[in-house]
Amino acid sequence: MGLGYSQDLRERVVGFVEAGHSRRAAARHFGVSESFAVKLLQRVSRLKxxxxxxxxxxxxxxxxxxxxxxxxxxxxxxxxxxxxxSARLAQTAGLAVDPAVLSRFLCRLGFTYKKSADGVGMRTRGCA
Structure with missing residues (x-):
């Protein structure tokens, strides 16, 4: 994703339009796209x-x-x-979640997956 325009440029475009110019004229004057000027002024009118x-x-x-x-x-x-x-969560909460998402979520909570010598795995809380 690209970076947004600077705060200073945004304020100058708004000031130019509030001085009586059109949004498209402000876009040409400051060298930005017309859609940026239009959407910026919509954002200002909606969210102040x-x-x-x-x-x-x-x-x-x-x-x-x-x-x-x-x-x-x-x-x-x-x-x-x-x-x-995942099946238990779908049954109790009605939330269908991929097993990989559950694994990442449990890892963020500090759980790790340990395999024993007999090949049976177990989730345990690790030291955080």
Missing amino acids: TVQPARQGRPRGSRLDGHGAYLVAQVEAVPDITMPEL
């Missing part, structure tokens, strides 16, 4: 700010509200597989 919107995905996970349930399930059955945990 020239700050750019946050880029990227929203923070957090769909699983944040189900963290206590997932931790309880893993601590009750440490060798539960991610497909089994």
